[in-house]
Amino acid sequence: MAIPAPNLTPPFNIVRLSHTELRVTDLAWSRGYYVDTLGLQVTYEDSETIYMRAMEERGHHCVILKKADVGSVGVLGFKVWSDEDLDKAEAWFKSRDLPTCWIERPFMGRVLSTRDPFGVPLEFYNQMERLEPIHQKYNLxxxxxxxxxxxxxxxxxxxxxxxxxxxxxxxxxxxxxxxxxxxxxxxxxxxxxxxxxxxxxxxxxxxxxxxxxxxxxxxxxxxxxxxxxxxxxxxxxxxxxxxxxxxxxxxxxxxxxxxxxxxxxxxxxxxxxxxxxxxxxxxxxxxxxxxxxxxxxxxxxxxxxxxxxxxxxxxxxxxxxxxxxx
Incomplete structure (x- = not known):
């Protein structure tokens, strides 16, 4: 099948991918792997979750590790251009008979939760808590x-x-x-x-x-x-x-x-x-x-x-x- 022509005027404006939530069975092991070995920076943690960002990122997190009985993926997240784009996204997904709801997420503003037609859990947001830059803190x-x-x-x-x-x-x-x-x-x-x-x-x-x-x-x-x-x-x-x-x-x-x-x-x-x-x-x-x-x-x-x-x-x-x- 031919690759479709690009849609340069989409129904709402997605800026980029943003984050994912990984369900992990051993939070301590995962911390040692993602933080101590790969080098991601912890921005918040408790007994059930660890939030992390990479060195150039100003948003609060790009990966959430969540303790679970079985390893899986909770969601893929994308940032949109404006708050208005969130409402446009809700209307567009509803027009495709895909599920939509507004959810509460720590460190984030309004979050639209949905799924694509294949079942992938998606969320869209415009505002995430901004953190100080650390890209020149080379000791980290x-x-x-x-x-x-x-x-x-x-x-x-x-x-x-x-x-x-x-x-x-x-x-x-x-x-x-x-x-x-x-x-x-x-x-x-x-x-x-x-x-x-x-x-x-x-x-x-x-x-x-x-x-x-x-x-x-x-x-x-x-x-x-x-x-x-x-x-x-x-x-x-x-x-x-x-x-x-x-x-x-x-x-x-x-x-x-x-x-x-x-x-x-x-x-x-x-x-x-x-x-x-x-x-x-x-x-x-x-x-x-x-x-x-x-x-x-x-x-x-x-x-x-x-x-x-x-x-x-x-x-x-x-x-x-x-x-x-x-």
């Missing part, structure tokens, strides 16, 4: 030195349908993978903020969160993290990389926490601000689409993901697969 930098949350990647049982829905919301496709046999889209990368993506979709049983990603200063920070993880008890949490993607041209590393939540450490992609930026098409069988250097991804990368709270899983009808490492 540790781990991989995460600067900001960069994107979400989701497993989707129908990537073409996901692209159409999020395209209607103003997300624009930067790169995509086409299955040459069926002509269907196998994966797609879509943005609002002017990078390669705020959200991406990969063919598979969904909806599930494939990964969240953090932007870091340089590839050398990823090497430093690998040295740290390999000597502090986290070697088994390294899943894939380091490497450079063909898609996005980004330098990457994938790691997974105790509950299976996957994080990509990410840098060096490119700017996509121009409204007439043409999407780049990749063939599913091109070995350089996954890794520019040709190394295929492991089987776990195509099969394992985090379930969304309250979302029913659907198997993909598209069974084509790229090259998978033995």
């Amino acid at each position: 930098y540790r781990g991989v030195k995460p600067l900001r949350i960069d994107h979400f990647n989701l497993f989707s049982s129908n990537v073409d349908d996901s692209v159409k829905f999020y395209g209607d919301l103003g997300f624009r496709v930067t790169e995509y993978t086409e299955d040459a046999i069926t002509g269907r889209t196998w994966a797609a990368w879509m943005h609002r903020k002017g990078g390669v993506h705020d959200i991406a979709f990969t063919n598979g049983t969904g909806p599930r969160l494939h990964h969240m990603a953090f932007w870091v200063p340089t590839p050398l920070n990823i090497i430093d993290l690998l040295d740290l993880m390999s000597t502090t008890g986290y070697l088994e949490n390294v899943e894939r990389g380091p490497g450079r993607h063909g898609i996005s041209n980004a330098f990457f590393l994938y790691i997974r926490d105790k509950d299976g939540h996957r994080t990509e450490i990410y840098c060096s992609d490119y700017q996509t601000i121009d409204p007439d930026h043409e999407p780049i098409k990749w063939n599913l069988t091109d070995p350089q689409r996954q890794t520019l250097w040709g190394a295929p991804a492991p089987k776990s990368w195509f099969e394992l993901g985090s379930v969304f709270e309250g979302a029913d899983l659907v198997d993909s009808e598209l069974k084509s697969q790229p090259i998978i490492a033995p």
Whole structure:
């Protein structure tokens, strides 16, 4: 299927991705992983939750860790341009017969809760508590030195349908993978903020969160993290990389926490601000689409993901697969 033309006048104005809530079974272990090892900064914590931000972020949080019996994902959050956009969003989701309600969230103003047609829990807001800048407090930098949350990647049982829905919301496709046999889209990368993506979709049983990603200063920070993880008890949490993607041209590393939540450490992609930026098409069988250097991804990368709270899983009808490492 052809990639739809971008919607440059969406029904409401989404600025960027903002935050996610991860349900974790061992809050102390997760703190050691995300805070002490990766280097996210704690902005609030109690016996049930930990709120964190990265070094360049002024908003109160980009990740919430919430203690739970089973690991899952509570929500994906997006910031909108104005308070008026929240009301426009409510009307738009209602017009699509999708659930909407206003909820209370700590450290945030009005929050609209909804789900996309595939069951992914979403929330939109305009105001989040602002914190003092810490990007020049170099004594706080540790781990991989995460600067900001960069994107979400989701497993989707129908990537073409996901692209159409999020395209209607103003997300624009930067790169995509086409299955040459069926002509269907196998994966797609879509943005609002002017990078390669705020959200991406990969063919598979969904909806599930494939990964969240953090932007870091340089590839050398990823090497430093690998040295740290390999000597502090986290070697088994390294899943894939380091490497450079063909898609996005980004330098990457994938790691997974105790509950299976996957994080990509990410840098060096490119700017996509121009409204007439043409999407780049990749063939599913091109070995350089996954890794520019040709190394295929492991089987776990195509099969394992985090379930969304309250979302029913659907198997993909598209069974084509790229090259998978033995």
